[in-house]
Amino acid sequence: MPNRRPQLEMVVSTAATDAEAAAVLAAVEQFLRETMPAAAPAEERQDPWLRAALLEQTGREPDGPTEWGDAHPW
DSSP, X not given: OOOOSOOOOOOOOTTSOXXXXXXXXXXXXXXXXXXXXXXXXXXXOOOHHHHHHHHHHHTOOOSSXXXXXXXXXX
């Protein structure tokens, strides 16, 4: 999974000291942590082999493409 956290970089101008720039950077990072949306719960996925077996056993046709991408696997 890629790291989606923004890469913050501290650029210090002559008007701000290193300590002031670090304080601003820390405040921004804290703001990002506090306002980050909660992670979505992981979907429970059915085992594709179990799905294929259940469909075959009951004689049903798939209602959509399978995990492997084929519209009609048999």
